[in-house]
Amino acid sequence: MVSSIEELRITAANLRKEGLNSQQIADELSLSQDTISWLLAGNQQSEERPTDVRIGWRTIGVKPNRIAAVGTIMADVVEEELGFDEIDTIVGISINGIPTIVSIS
Structure with a gap:
């Protein structure tokens, strides 16, 4: 299970390299497309972070x-x-x- 923002960013980037689109990556990681776009853009310092919540x-x-x-x-x-x-x-x-x-x- 991915637990940090940096791990999510790396995982999303690897899935993109494998040819998955944003929707497929979002489905795979159980995140919104907005969050995937944010992770792939590398804007982690931005104040406009998406509001996904992970519940285990x-x-x-x-x-x-x-x-x-x-x-x-x-x-x-x-x-x-x-x-x-x-x-x-x-x-x-x-x-x-x-x-x-x-x-x-």
């Missing part, structure tokens, strides 16, 4: 209300796709997966 599982896992919200959303999707009668077992993997799956169940 660690960010969600530190607050119980966030875990509950994600669990509610996932349970709703599971119910819509499968119906609760079709589920025998659910499993949470990793440190944040366990409280999330408890919330889903």
Whole structure:
């Protein structure tokens, strides 16, 4: 996972060299096209930085209300796709997966 602006800039530049356009790079890095244009232009010192926000599982896992919200959303999707009668077992993997799956169940 890319964690710094400089790493994002290098990754975006490498993807550009591989022939990807701005939209493809934006999709690959889960960023907006404005951010990709900003990264590729090298204007990191500009005051007009794009406002993308990166949200990872660690960010969600530190607050119980966030875990509950994600669990509610996932349970709703599971119910819509499968119906609760079709589920025998659910499993949470990793440190944040366990409280999330408890919330889903």
